[in-house]
Amino acid sequence: MSALMILREGYPIAFCLMSGILGAILGSFLGVVVERLPARVMAEDAATDSLMYPASHCAQCLHLLNWWENIPLFSWVLLRGRCAHCNTAIPLRLLVTEGLTLLFFALSCWYFPAPQAFLSLWIVWCALLPLTLIDLRHLLLPDAITQPLLWGGLLLSAITGRLPLVDALYGAVAGYLVLWLLYWFFLLLTRREGLGYGDFKLLAALGAWVGWQALPTLVFFAAVCSILFYFCSRRISGELNVIPFGPGLSLAGLTVLILQLSDSGL
Ligand SMILES: [Zn+2]
Structure with a gap:
């Protein structure tokens, strides 16, 4: 370092x-x-x-x-x-x-001249960019990427202490639970699957990077991005039944992380 x-x-x-x-x-x-x-x-x-x-x-x-x-x-x-x-x-x-x-x-x-700041951004980018592109094309968020991202976030918070480890841990658990609950709520209400298990795992991973406190902002921003994306792609390609949530989550996660790093002055 x-x-x-x-x-x-x-x-x-x-x-x-x-x-x-x-x-x-x-x-x-x-x-x-x-x-x-x-x-x-x-x-x-x-x-x-x-x-x-x-x-x-x-x-x-x-x-x-x-x-x-x-x-x-x-x-x-x-x-x-x-x-x-x-x-x-x-x-x-x-x-x-x-x-x-x-x-x-x-x-x-x-x-972000501090190595722990730019290295964090590089790691997150290398996971979120492929996740976004794969989700857009295949509606899939592979465990092979979301799981290392989650462990990486917890590990980095333990090593660098930028985010207290407890906040990162609660972020991961809460990230998963929030979307899991929403999934079941939506399923019982409409009998349709609104989200995929990959989305829960991705939000868990992002929670480990930004902490539980940032989750409401992140989810709100991700929802706005996804809705905008939905209307834009409907205008371009007509009918669209499913919108991937991964790209919105990724964009929101990266933005929140960048804001946190600029706030911390690294
Ligand atoms: Zn050829």
């Missing part, structure tokens, strides 16, 4: 640029997680691609990527967004994932 602080203090611009590069590389991996994890969760057999194997390839022609086709951001621009082998379009979302992670990593250590 202190070595990071010395580097950040001594060479702020270089440090933030390097952080951005790290962000682009991690963003590239997050893109792989978004592409491959849902199939693994849903298939429940070992035949689907793991996160590490096979190596990066074109989804259409299975052509294995050379090193120069696999550089975050640059390769997409170099190849003009198409596979060099079969000319199939490479999804724009991969470029967006890498670009956003680069920006977020660089900006977070620029505005």
Whole structure:
């Protein structure tokens, strides 16, 4: 931690640029997680691609990527967004994932020079970005991401003490319970499932990062985001029966964490 602080203090611009590069590389991996994890969760057999194997390839022609086709951001621009082998379009979302992670990593250590602040933001980002993208496409919030996020939040509060451990623990329990109760209330009232178990686990994880006191604000903000999202996507794509709650929760959680960190002056 202190070595990071010395580097950040001594060479702020270089440090933030390097952080951005790290962000682009991690963003590239997050893109792989978004592409491959849902199939693994849903298939429940070992035949689907793991996160590490096979190596990066074109989804259409299975052509294995050379090193120069696999550089975050640059390769997409170099190849003009198409596979060099079969000319199939490479999804724009991969470029967006890498670009956003680069920006977020660089900006977070620029505005929050304390290592425990920007490292917290990086960890949370690496969980929330794939969760958002997976929930939007598959209505799924995999345990493989929500559970480590919860343990990570508790552990970091124990190590750094930014948030009292008791607040983080109550945050996790209350986060789960609130949505679980709402789920049953809604189910008994309307005989429809309004929320998924993934939503409870995600709010539990976020509760561990922001503490129980911040949960009402977080849930309110998440609900507003989801309602806005519902109306916007209805205008664009017409009928829409289910709205994922994960993206709203993620956006609200990240915003509350950023506000808390700026309040604490880190
Ligand atoms: Zn191809």
